[in-house]
Amino acid sequence: MPVYSANVSERAQQPPELAISTVIFALRPDPEAGVPTLWLPLVRRTRQPFRDRWALPGGPLSPDESLQDAAARNLQETTGLQPSYLEQLYAFGGLDRSPVQRVVSIVYWALVKPDEAALARETENVRWVRADGLGQLAFDHNRIVEYALWRLRNKVEYSSIAYAFLGSTFTLAQVREVYEAVLGKQLDPANFRRQLRATPDIEPTDEYLQGGRHRPPRLYRYTGSTAQLSGSPPA
């Protein structure tokens, strides 16, 4: 335990600090295999506690912004990205999350589209890592990412969240790759295709994706509401 930890009576007097953090997911091609995989940006801590350790983007809540606005702002500030999906994940408020002062973190999770993800800037203090294998993070951030992953995997199966990872048109195989990357398992192309064809929110365009060394796949478009896909309270 760190030496700079405040003692109990000191901590009891201060009100808990309120912070916003965000888990940001994007699909990027794996450097080796080339298949899309889940990545997320981390920021290097420049101060104690956990100095030089990697952590989720986040910061304090400004008095004049809503919780969601605060999440969108620190997402913008650290990565320069606009999320295509943003939802509250959970409020973490355990007593020993930070060794210094008690912090209650309201955590959001976000998805970004590939064109956005391509713009993402990496600096000395901002790094993208694969969602598996992200060493030891600061605070309880490993646990938070685990929970965000669990939520993402659930939600991809019962909602239309997958399209938040894709551009305006896409092939059915690309959709399948999103599912495979998120769920971490192979899916049967023919059966997957049949299911998508049966959902009304996915309509075929007249265009085909050229360039592959095989039969050119048709492009599709998602016509469902990109607005909050149930899971957040009505505004």
Place this chain on the structure above:
Amino acid sequence: MPVYSANVSERAQQPPELAISTVIFALRPDPEAGVPTLWLPLVRRTRQPFRDRWALPGGPLSPDESLQDAAARNLQETTGLQPSYLEQLYAFGGLDRSPVQRVVSIVYWALVKPDEAALARETENVRWVRADGLGQLAFDHNRIVEYALWRLRNKVEYSSIAYAFLGSTFTLAQVREVYEAVLGKQLDPANFRRQLRATPDIEPTDEYLQGGRHRPPRLYRYTGSTAQLSGSPPA
């Protein structure tokens, strides 16, 4: 709008206040029809803002308790009840939730069993009301209850949460009544029965419920984990 509202510059200087509230659901027989329906306890506000309006039980977060402990405590304090299920609902942090000072509320929702619900004390300032038809509540609490209801209805369909409303043994018809009360629609007894018989976590006992003017129904027992039914992050 109230006259005691602070102006913008005043509000901007204070850090947001952090509060915990809880939506507590119990099944009680409807006074007329007699069938079980959803009820929840409200507390009368004794101070401004919204003095004399009904509101969700809640209060500030003590420095030495976790979020969940705080929810359990103010549940105990206002109603004297022990919840059989308690889960975080959402963190509400809009700018205009309170006319006085900005408040961020971390809201929990709870289910209580019928024997507990029977002990619930009603006082001048604590009243149980039906989950539909609860007039105008203080703050944004109507919206919060709506969201809690939405979550309850969802969760009852894909998880085994219904048994948190029931005692240690129960008839299959009682389980069906829980579903009907929560979902607000009639279910086919025969088909519902078939489904429950197929779930491994519900095992028949050798006992039967006597007293009805019809064939006595067999009693069953829920053997699944009553611990957190997925939806909260791993402890």
Place this chain on the structure above:
DNA sequence: ATCTGTTCTAGTCACTATGACTTTTACTCA
């Protein structure tokens, strides 16, 4: 003692969704 109304319990039938699998189509590259 028998009848009646009730719910419990078991079962049938048609329809739909799904997993595993096969076949044909349409492209690129050697």
Place this chain on the structure above:
DNA sequence: TGAGTAAAAGTCATAGTGACTAGAACAGAT
């Protein structure tokens, strides 16, 4: 021109569901 690849369409067996029918087992009334 043939080989390789993935797209696209279709087949088949199986599991689950909604709608429905019918017998079983009780209490209370006749």
